[in-house]
Amino acid sequence: MNSVRRDALSVANPRAPQRKRGRERVAALMASGAALFVEKGFDATTMTEIAARAGAAIGTLYLFFPTKEALAQAILAENAEGLSTQLDTLQERARGQPPAAIADALFELLGDFLATHPAYSALLDLPGDEGWRRKMRARRREQIAALFAQAEPPLPLGQAERLAVIVPQLMRIPLALIGEKRLRDGVLEELRLMLARHLQVGQG
Amino acid sequence: MNSVRRDALSVANPRAPQRKRGRERVAALMASGAALFVEKGFDATTMTEIAARAGAAIGTLYLFFPTKEALAQAILAENAEGLSTQLDTLQERARGQPPAAIADALFELLGDFLATHPAYSALLDLPGDEGWRRKMRARRREQIAALFAQAEPPLPLGQAERLAVIVPQLMRIPLALIGEKRLRDGVLEELRLMLARHLQVGQG
Amino acid sequence: MNSVRRDALSVANPRAPQRKRGRERVAALMASGAALFVEKGFDATTMTEIAARAGAAIGTLYLFFPTKEALAQAILAENAEGLSTQLDTLQERARGQPPAAIADALFELLGDFLATHPAYSALLDLPGDEGWRRKMRARRREQIAALFAQAEPPLPLGQAERLAVIVPQLMRIPLALIGEKRLRDGVLEELRLMLARHLQVGQG
Amino acid sequence: MNSVRRDALSVANPRAPQRKRGRERVAALMASGAALFVEKGFDATTMTEIAARAGAAIGTLYLFFPTKEALAQAILAENAEGLSTQLDTLQERARGQPPAAIADALFELLGDFLATHPAYSALLDLPGDEGWRRKMRARRREQIAALFAQAEPPLPLGQAERLAVIVPQLMRIPLALIGEKRLRDGVLEELRLMLARHLQVGQG
DNA sequence: CATGAATGAGTTTTCATTCAT
DNA sequence: GATGAATGAAAACTCATTCAT
16 A cells, blocks of 8 residues: 555655656556546446556556556545645745635636546545545645635634635536536636635625 | 326336336335445446345346436436426525525525435436436526526526526535534535625625 | 147137137237247247237236247247148149159249248257157158159159258258349259259159 | 468457467367357357356456357358368369369368368358358358359359359258268268259250 | 236356466 | 466346236
8 A cells, every 4th residue: 555655656756767667657557547537437447448558468557556446546646646736836825815816826726727637536536435535635625724724814714624625626516517618617707706705705 | 296206217217117016116126226326336336236125136126227327317317306396396486586595595405405315416427328417407407597597686697507507516515524514514504605695796 | 738739739729719819819929929030039039029029918928838939839830730731732733743843843832831931940940959840840851752752753762751851951042042132033943943953864 | 270260360359369378278269169059059058158168267258259249250250261261272173174073072072061160050040240241151152153163164153153052051951960870871962963963964 | 818027047248356477 | 577368256137937916
């Protein structure tokens, strides 16, 4: 389990250059898995298919990921790590900003992230959880709550926590509206407006 | 109630039972399936398990539902039918009410419905038979949009449509917070507040 | 088993008129079975399907035929009986005719029969035999052999027996050429010519 | 021989084995399938049984043949390829021979082939993938027709085509007479004689 | 006679995972 | 590290047959 995490976070694990080929292999396998999980869902995707799309043998895939779950977790972990990093960056810029401004920035960040990392959304709600995923979500909540807590004026801690749950889910609503671009954009704007007003009125 | 059931079935299930015993069996099988789909998810639930929990043989299950998808669709159709009926009822009471009041009533209706019909949420996002699902969602959207469109003052048609997409999804957010009752209630209240303010400010 | 045979040969079993309805039922079931066996083959045809096409319930089908095999056998028996009767008729007309003339008459009879009784060919070669079908074939052989044996000049018994095997199989060859009518007619004519010459030369 | 096998497989089987062990497995599985199809017929033979007789796991069978039909087709293709090769060989020896001599040679070739390749006859009349089967039969017809067309004196093209349909079917007639060896041999001889006379008289 | 719901053994097929090369 | 043949438990699905009504 530990080794899986380490592989998944290989970005943070600078190895010797002779392992470069290996890292490329792992990246290709994860990319292939992510793409297929998004296209067909976790259950409908087979390990053989994942290996094939990455141009690798099935044995090679199992060389790096002991189970299908482990692969999904590695992909999700990588995504979550990226999101976390971005949220950290926002943290600095947000200090002292009004809540509505923070909400706007968060909207943009999450919107971009979910659009460019579809696997995150696809793998986030897998059943059979009760552990690792919970921690990951908790971390995300804390980061977002911290964002709102350091606004000026600061949001009450309770509300910040509630918004940390709500906002990421809000951003997933327009994603389902594929093929209805106009409605999608309208919904996104409506959501932004709703949240902004909520935060402005709240402080008045 | 009988007519509702029959309608729901006629969409998803060509082989409708003709005797009383058969109709009872079908109801038991659908209940068993719904419970298991909620507990373990669609993919992780086996047809054998569904039949066993209903006290029926596997062949009996397939006698009425030719595939697992057909069973899921029949369950979803029944649920959707129930929701639609409830929304119709709301329609009359809502005429001439202010938007915020309608939103509140909708919140209560959807909250109750999702809590008492967990299979609806569990099966709503499944892939397969996209045409049928599209129609089902479209109907729900139209009903909710109509609700807002006949408020006093009436909401612009565009906004009514956007809210018809947004509100049902909002209500699914607290559902994920199982085991965190306090947070769950807080989130629900926060959402209600957010929507109410949005509609009050919107008309000002 | 005896009862099955009796039902199948109900033509030869004049019952009271109050059973007329029953005989119609049986006939419809056999016709339905025959048609489906021809269209899809014995294995691919289900008992439920047979009953449905006859407008009867599955239980009704089993009321008359204890197994699927029994139904097939009843159909085949009826067909074989018809063929046997026709061969008997030919028997009288053929006495004293030259072999080639008999062969021609046999060709016409078999050609007509196989074309109008496709179930005969479809059910004749079912596996898992070793008994009843063997007797049926033996009877047919004897009838045809007798036909040739009483020609003028008479064919040697051995050759008559061999031709009794060969001729019915010859007639099945053109049947496979569906959709190639010209070739089919040509093949039939070629076969007729081949047999006629064989019999003329043989006696010269 | 290797090239023949590969050709036959490439038609029916997309997943060709790449290692020596795999090729041996495939051969064993096809042999097992062929034997069982002959013994019990296509429908009565189960995939489990085929795998067991080959000493392989059921998954291994499906590794190479995605369906039972695909296995049957692969076997049939291999057989057809073998027959085609033999007919090609005859082609050279037959040039300039009188039609009756060609017919005799064809009789011997087909008789031997059918006796040593019982799966060919057992699988030839199966339904499914009519396009492929049509081509296979067309090829066989062309080869045999060509045989007769280059006789001395040459047979008219139309007759050559008709005989190309007839002769292979003639050869299947004695095959049904298992357990009646004397009759079987007699029938075979009678057929040979019939065809020889037909061709001699035909040219007179 | 007639019905059709009910059965469950049996079949096909899938796929995550292992391991010898 | 890399490969791909091999496995077999497990799942979906079928259908001849039975029997209570």
